Amino acid sequence: HWHPGALPDDATLPTPFLADLVTLADPTNPWTFLNYLRSHHRLLPFHLARQLHIHRAEYQAYARWVSDHLPGLHFHHHIDSIRWNHELALFEVDHTRHDPHSDTHTHGRTHTRNIALATGTEPHIPDPLKPLVDAPAVPVIHSSDYLHHRDRLRTTPHVTVIGSGQSGAEIFLDLL
Structure with missing residues (x-):
């Protein structure tokens, strides 16, 4: 997703x-x-x-x-190690596959010519707002969770959107 x-x-x-x-x-x-x-x-x-x-x-x-459609694309894998194999002139990637529906772990090794490292982005809540995120009476959420809370937010009398990016603007327009 x-x-x-x-x-x-x-x-x-x-x-x-x-x-x-x-x-x-x-x-x-x-x-x-x-x-x-x-x-x-x-x-x-x-x-x-x-x-x-x-x-x-x-x-x-x-x-x-x-x-x-990409057979070489794998999800739910934890990379255990990456090393260069001089004989094959390829990277060796040792990994553990975590089955998302059970506690099963499968170990494997993949060889590849290229490594792409994508760390992704983590939602960031400013430190002064972090105590409010866990307070059930105060709906403070990150835009990445907006749709999961939209129905509740639409029933509150006041909403403040903090942020100047596209996500903030889209949430503002959606709540209108």
């Missing part, structure tokens, strides 16, 4: 669709957003709508489509 708690219905990406996973690096790559639309028989309607920015939910569906 890509930002599952921050996908209001009308939320769009701040960048045009050409800044997808691959287009700017290789427009002929099969994993372009335009190819995603074509494979779902939606390329012509998208073109006729003259859209430049796509909805975040659409981007999540696109990213899922790409990940479902």
Whole structure:
């Protein structure tokens, strides 16, 4: 899932669709957003709508489509070690797969030419607000959890949105 708690219905990406996973690096790559639309028989309607920015939910569906078609992509794995194998001229990656539905752990080794390190982003709550996050009577949440709390927030008489980014603006508009 890509930002599952921050996908209001009308939320769009701040960048045009050409800044997808691959287009700017290789427009002929099969994993372009335009190819995603074509494979779902939606390329012509998208073109006729003259859209430049796509909805975040659409981007999540696109990213899922790409990940479902990449056999070398693995989730729920913990990397135990990475080392260079001089004989193979490849990296050796030892990993443990954690089954998300049980306590099963499977150990394995993968060889690869390239390593991409993506640490991701962690939601950040400023220190003065952290005590309020756990207070049940005070609904202080991070935008990444917005959709999980939207119904409750819509019933409160006052809401303050802190932040100047796109997520804050989308939450503000969604609550209106």
